[in-house]
Amino acid sequence: MNITLRQLKVFSSVVKHNSYTRAAEDLNLSQPAVSMQIKQLENQVRLPLLEHVGKKIYLTQAGQIVLQHARDVLQQIDDLDAVLNEYKEPGHGRLRIAAATTANYFAPALLRIFHERYPLVSVHLDVTNRKALLAQLAENDVDMVIMGMPPGEMDLEAGSFMENPLVVIAPPDHAFATGKKIPLRALEKEIFLVREKGSGTRQAMERFFRKHDLKITYGMEVSSDEAIKQSVQAGLGLGLMSRDAVQMELTLGRLIIPDIQRFPLMRSWYLVSRKGKHLSPSAQAFRDFVLNEAKGLLRKPPISAL
Ligand code: PGA
DSSP states (O other): OOOOHHHHHHHHHHHHHTOHHHHHHHHTOOHHHHHHHHHHHHHHHTSOOEEEETTEEEEOHHHHHHHHHHHHHHHHHHHHHHHHHHTTSTTOSEEEEEEEGGGGGTHHHHHHHHHHHOTTSEEEEEEEOHHHHHHHHHTTOOSEEEESSOOSSSOEEEEEEEEOOEEEEBOTTSGGGGOSSBOGGGGGGSEEEEEOTTOHHHHHHHHHHHHTTOOOEEEEEESSHHHHHHHHHTTSOBEEEEGGGSHHHHHTTSOBOOOBTTOSBOOEEEEEEETTOOOOHHHHHHHHHHHHHHHHHSOOOOGGGO
């Protein structure tokens, strides 16, 4: 059977008005076009659907069954239209965000505010390292990613929205605690704990030490900022990470940021999506929200206070 929606619409209109002429007016068609549609529908089902007795039109038994199904189908199309209309405005649907592990220190606060504005958007947040973020972008598995430096080799739409200073962290009893403008070379006598390969922080750190031609001794490889902070507090070495990740430990006096020349190492946080990706209205609303408001909402002490 090759029934069209148009045939079903014409058929149910003829039944509703009990008239070909009024159905034609209703649907903005000519009367012969209406007759043609009904004939084609009857040809498809291979049964008569309407009978003309006197001046009235009656449904055959098959016509009653077809009418029932036609109404169901047309109702479903109306429902679909209504549901899709909701997606034409922000506030509905699903939003898939992935954030660098370090961004996890502020991403939930942003999502909370976004959720207050758009409570019906269901947000999925995946927190992982830079390498995994790039894989998710390449696979088109996410709408947007919050990360440090976006890579040059992928076709991406990237907007920076907040500074991301990288700092050296040390335990409070470290000799650096009282030093002022400690020269970079002094770092060569220290041991640095490093994040896992694939971490954006590690990449930035290695690049910085290479650029300044420093011979750094690397200690344990640790796969999370949390574990690095614990290890630094335990005296296993120094660490280097986003200042966003150490706010609480600084406040509690568990870690310090020594005054080392050329630090902090200035980077930015970026909101990144694939170029050409069709962002839903909710995803666009999230993008605008982060790019325009995140910095103001996540008030932080000025860099000069580091
Ligand atoms: P990371 O990401 O968690 O992979 O180190 C932070 C960044 O890209 O700057």
